[in-house]
Amino acid sequence: MIPYTLRRLWQFVPTLAGVVLLVFFLFNWVGGDPAYLLAGKISNPEQIENIRRQLGVDESYPTQLGIFVKQIATADFGASWATNERVSDIFRTRLGPSLTVLVPLLLISTLLGMAAAMLVAYLRGSLTDRAVMIACTVGQSISILVYILIFQYLLAYRLGWFPVQGWGTTFGENLLRYSALAIIVGVAVSLAPDIRLYRTFLLDEIGQDYVRTARAKGMSEGRVMWVHVLRNAAIPIVTNVLLQLPGLLAGAFLIERFFGIPGIGREVILAVERSDFPVIKAVSVYVAIATMVVNLVADLLYRAIDPRVQLK
Amino acid sequence: MREQGVWSLAWSRLRRDRVGFVSLFVVLAYIAVMLAAAAGWLAHDWTEQRGVSYAPPAFMGPDLSAAAGLQREQRGPVEDYGIPDPLAPDLAEIAKGLSGVGGNEARSPTLAFGGDKWGRDVLKKTLKGAEVSLFVGLAAAALATLLGTVLGALAGFRGGWVDDFFNWLYSVFTSIPYLLLVLAVAAVVNQKGVLTVSLILGLTGWTGIFRLVRAEYLKHKVREYVLAADVIGASPARRMFVHILPNVSHVVLVQLSLHVVLFIKSEVILTFLGFGVGVETVSWGSMLAEAGSELLLGKWWQITAATAAMALLVTAFSLFTDAMRDALDPRLK
Numbered sequence: 001m002i003p004y005t006l007r008r009l010w011q012f013v014p015t016l017a018g019v020v021l022l023v024f025f026l027f028n029w030v031g032g033d034p035a036y037l038l039a040g041k042i043s044n045p046e047q048i049e050n051i052r053r054q055l056g057v058d059e060s061y062p063t064q065l066g067i068f069v070k071q072i073a074t075a076d077f078g079a080s081w082a083t084n085e086r087v088s089d090i091f092r093t094r095l096g097p098s099l100t101v102l103v104p105l106l107l108i109s110t111l112l113g114m115a116a117a118m119l120v121a122y123l124r125g126s127l128t129d130r131a132v133m134i135a136c137t138v139g140q141s142i143s144i145l146v147y148i149l150i151f152q153y154l155l156a157y158r159l160g161w162f163p164v165q166g167w168g169t170t171f172g173e174n175l176l177r178y179s180a181l182a183i184i185v186g187v188a189v190s191l192a193p194d195i196r197l198y199r200t201f202l203l204d205e206i207g208q209d210y211v212r213t214a215r216a217k218g219m220s221e222g223r224v225m226w227v228h229v230l231r232n233a234a235i236p237i238v239t240n241v242l243l244q245l246p247g248l249l250a251g252a253f254l255i256e257r258f259f260g261i262p263g264i265g266r267e268v269i270l271a272v273e274r275s276d277f278p279v280i281k282a283v284s285v286y287v288a289i290a291t292m293v294v295n296l297v298a299d300l301l302y303r304a305i306d307p308r309v310q311l312k
Numbered sequence: 313m314r315e316q317g318v319w320s321l322a323w324s325r326l327r328r329d330r331v332g333f334v335s336l337f338v339v340l341a342y343i344a345v346m347l348a349a350a351a352g353w354l355a356h357d358w359t360e361q362r363g364v365s366y367a368p369p370a371f372m373g374p375d376l377s378a379a380a381g382l383q384r385e386q387r388g389p390v391e392d393y394g395i396p397d398p399l400a401p402d403l404a405e406i407a408k409g410l411s412g413v414g415g416n417e418a419r420s421p422t423l424a425f426g427g428d429k430w431g432r433d434v435l436k437k438t439l440k441g442a443e444v445s446l447f448v449g450l451a452a453a454a455l456a457t458l459l460g461t462v463l464g465a466l467a468g469f470r471g472g473w474v475d476d477f478f479n480w481l482y483s484v485f486t487s488i489p490y491l492l493l494v495l496a497v498a499a500v501v502n503q504k505g506v507l508t509v510s511l512i513l514g515l516t517g518w519t520g521i522f523r524l525v526r527a528e529y530l531k532h533k534v535r536e537y538v539l540a541a542d543v544i545g546a547s548p549a550r551r552m553f554v555h556i557l558p559n560v561s562h563v564v565l566v567q568l569s570l571h572v573v574l575f576i577k578s579e580v581i582l583t584f585l586g587f588g589v590g591v592e593t594v595s596w597g598s599m600l601a602e603a604g605s606e607l608l609l610g611k612w613w614q615i616t617a618a619t620a621a622m623a624l625l626v627t628a629f630s631l632f633t634d635a636m637r638d639a640l641d642p643r644l645k
Contacts, residue, residue, distance in 0.1 A: 141625075142622070143596075272496075277500075
């Protein structure tokens with residue numbers, strides 16, 4: 001396991017180098033001269049030259065790449081172009097709110113999804129199974145935007161059960177008051193794809209020989225489903241949940257934006273709207289690193305709970 | 313007995329699948345709408361402000377409370393201290409434009425499925441939006457599939473450093489979450505338009521297809537029919553694209569179809585956020601962007617029209633994809 005881990009860590013190097021090159025290529029080459037963006041409409045050549053010197057974009061490309069690599073190595077991406085807040089501070093303060101929404105969201109949607117998937121997998125081929133599957137297909141075809149708009153309008157604006165948006169100061173208030181509706185919407189959106197996916201995982205296991213053996217020796221159907229099948233199907237499910245996490249960190253931007261949650265995702269949207277390149281660059285690199293680490297952890301975990309898996 | 317080709321066999325299997333067959337017709341109907349709208353036969357006049365502002369759908373009847381409120385506003389006397397208001401003519405012009413009555417032609421109080429803030433027909437916007445959204449989905453999926461197939465074929469067939477290089481590229485692209493990558497590219501490109509969005513989505517979305525096609529090529533390149541082709545002197549390019557490609561085309565087709573759905577959904581989100589198609593075009597994303605504030609006023613028809621049109625297309629496309637997968641690869645069932 002240790003040689004494998006070391007080899008995988010070594011493989012991070014070329015991938016990370018690729019991510020750095022890709023981000024650098026996008027922002028320093030395709031993105032054009034940021035000085036014109038920042039200087040605005042009223043600007044003279046002197047001002048533009050000044051801004052270029054401050055940003056370091058008057059240097060040659062290799063020098064700029066060197067600066068970028070140094071920024072990543074020291075985790076110091078400088079200050080946001082839009083608010084002048086330090087990028088490291090932005091990360092530190094925005095991570096908490098993001099996780100306040102995401103962790104309960106992932107837990108609830110996974111548990112609910114597994115329960116529903118167990119039910120339809122157990123009743124496979126029946127009318128209930130088909131009705132749930134059709135409902136899932138239709139539910140998946142509706143844009144996440146519509147879920148957010150309708151839930152916010154009905155539950156918060158019309159019925160007043162939740163605040164429309166906002167963020168408090170204490171963790172309890174944030175979790176129970178301000179994040180609640182965001183979590184409900186997130187669960188509603190992810191339930192349909194989760195049920196479909198977990199159902200295939202469960203059906204794969206139900207078709208296995210050991211299930212037939214367990215039934216043949218007279219084991220109760222409840223024990224077969226809840227102990228034998230669920231434990232084995234839990235392996236791909238847990239891995240799948242783990243792999244979703246880094247993507248969600250930046251991908252929950254729609255939910256964070258609508259409910260006014262000051263998280264990483266909302267910061268990404270704001271940065272894209274304001275052409276705030278340092279923030280987007282930092283988010284891309286950090287999320288890429290997080291993705292690689294989580295992939296490795298998922299593989300190791302897979303190995304730990306399933307001895308059949310051979311890691312090469 | 314008559315020999316049947318693989319495609320005609322798949323077609324007859326698809327025809328037996330009732331749900332898949334109906335879905336195919338729905339998808340074809342949408343494509344017909346897209347072509348008709350692109351040719352200007354349908355909804356070409358969607359920008360015309362036919363009705364009053366927020367004209368309700370015809371089956372609900374005209375909105376009486378709004379008209380009454382308008383008259384009350386105009387009645388109020390304005391104290392101007394004897395100084396003529398220099399903006400009065402402009403304000404009158406704006407008020408006329410806003411009220412939607414005293415325009416050049418009389419505006420209709422109701423529209424077939426309601427109107428938006430400027431009195432444009434929501435039904436026509438939905439049809440025109442179908443053109444834009446479906447076109448972006450198809451174009452981006454075609455580009456992503458082309459890239460993924462060619463790169464996957466090269467990597468899987470050639471092996472060696474070519475495989476290493478494209479695998480490296482794959483791991484780089486997949487280590488940044490898809491929507492974050494799309495947003496990052498949208499931020500630097502800083503340009504809107506149907507083609508830009510299709511390019512962004514297509515150039516970032518090829519990775520899943522690449523992985524599957526590469527795996528298929530790894531499997532096929534050592535099969536006997538490919539070795540036999542090698543023996544009789546078929547060039548590598550011929551073996552790759554003439555011999556192997558038809559045998560993996562079912563994977564490619566299913567992926568193409570899956571990605572159309574993915575890209576239609578992505579386009580809606582991008583446009584909603586303001587990084588998608590420009591303001592002079594309408595897509596389901598831009599309709600949903602207007603719908604947020606409309607809902608607060610109780611004008612539900614635009615969000616309903618856009619959501620229903622999109623849900624129907626995406627559901628039909630997904631069901632058709634499932635049916636196509638079953639028809640092309642009966643072992644899976």
